[in-house]
Amino acid sequence: MTASKSLGRLVAVIPAFDESEVIGKVVDEIRAFDASVDIVVIDDASTDDTAEIAESHGAIVLRLPHNVGIGGAVQTGFKFALAENYDTAVRLDGDGQHDASELEKLLAPLERGEADLVIGSRFVDPGGTYRPPLARRIGIRVFARLVSLLGGQRVTDTTSGFLALDRIGIELFAAEYPHDYPEVEATLVALRSGLRLAQVQVRMRERETGSSSITFVRSLYYVAKVTLALLVASLRRYPRLETARR
Numbered sequence: 001m002t003a004s005k006s007l008g009r010l011v012a013v014i015p016a017f018d019e020s021e022v023i024g025k026v027v028d029e030i031r032a033f034d035a036s037v038d039i040v041v042i043d044d045a046s047t048d049d050t051a052e053i054a055e056s057h058g059a060i061v062l063r064l065p066h067n068v069g070i071g072g073a074v075q076t077g078f079k080f081a082l083a084e085n086y087d088t089a090v091r092l093d094g095d096g097q098h099d100a101s102e103l104e105k106l107l108a109p110l111e112r113g114e115a116d117l118v119i120g121s122r123f124v125d126p127g128g129t130y131r132p133p134l135a136r137r138i139g140i141r142v143f144a145r146l147v148s149l150l151g152g153q154r155v156t157d158t159t160s161g162f163l164a165l166d167r168i169g170i171e172l173f174a175a176e177y178p179h180d181y182p183e184v185e186a187t188l189v190a191l192r193s194g195l196r197l198a199q200v201q202v203r204m205r206e207r208e209t210g211s212s213s214i215t216f217v218r219s220l221y222y223v224a225k226v227t228l229a230l231l232v233a234s235l236r237r238y239p240r241l242e243t244a245r246r
Contacts, residue, residue: 008087
């Protein structure tokens with residue numbers, strides 16, 4: 001598949017930390033989707049050869065001098081996209097969970113001019129097959145309801161890192177992107193800033209290497225910390241970006 005020319009210049013942003021076993025496959029799958037897409041891997045000070053493998057598969061690699069975490073790595077990618085004048089960006093994780101063949105679904109609402117930010121959700125379709133562990137399922141539901149309430153729009157999957165953005169979305173996230181457990185708060189920032197949000201049902205794989213760092217105890221800490229961050233974020237004033245929409 002080749003992305004529509006109406007989307008302009010398209011870049012894929014991939015944060016990665018110690019993903020040497022799978023990063024080459026991630027890059028290759030995006031190439032298979034559309035060979036014209038520029039692929040940028042943000043190497044978050046990996047201790048393995050993630051950066052070298054990504055480069056050998058044809059990706060542009062931004063090497064961070066020290067580990068800044070997922071939020072800082074993702075924002076670095078969006079800052080690059082803004083500085084290099086990309087019109088559209090997609091974000092995928094470097095662990096192989098996101099299936100690049102699903103990008104067509106994410107890009108379709110942008111192509112139709114219906115959205116500025118599209119989230120690849122596991123829960124748009126009530127009959128979806130994704131079944132997270134209980135603690136994670138509770139957290140996902142809590143965050144979805146809270147963001148929906150504070151943002152004024154129903155959101156089904158606030159922890160998804162599978163995204164597509166137009167130029168307005170790139171500009172926002174280059175300037176405003178949370179650094180600690182960022183996906184949930186970033187969704188609220190987008191809604192409070194006036195971005196048009198769309199959600200599409202996507203498949204997601206189990207992570208191919210390693211394991212999640214979020215244990216049951218950490219998940220409780222995660223819920224409490226992100227809930228507090230959302231409440232604080234809801235009190236902030238964000239620039240309403242719809243006035244800049246072209």
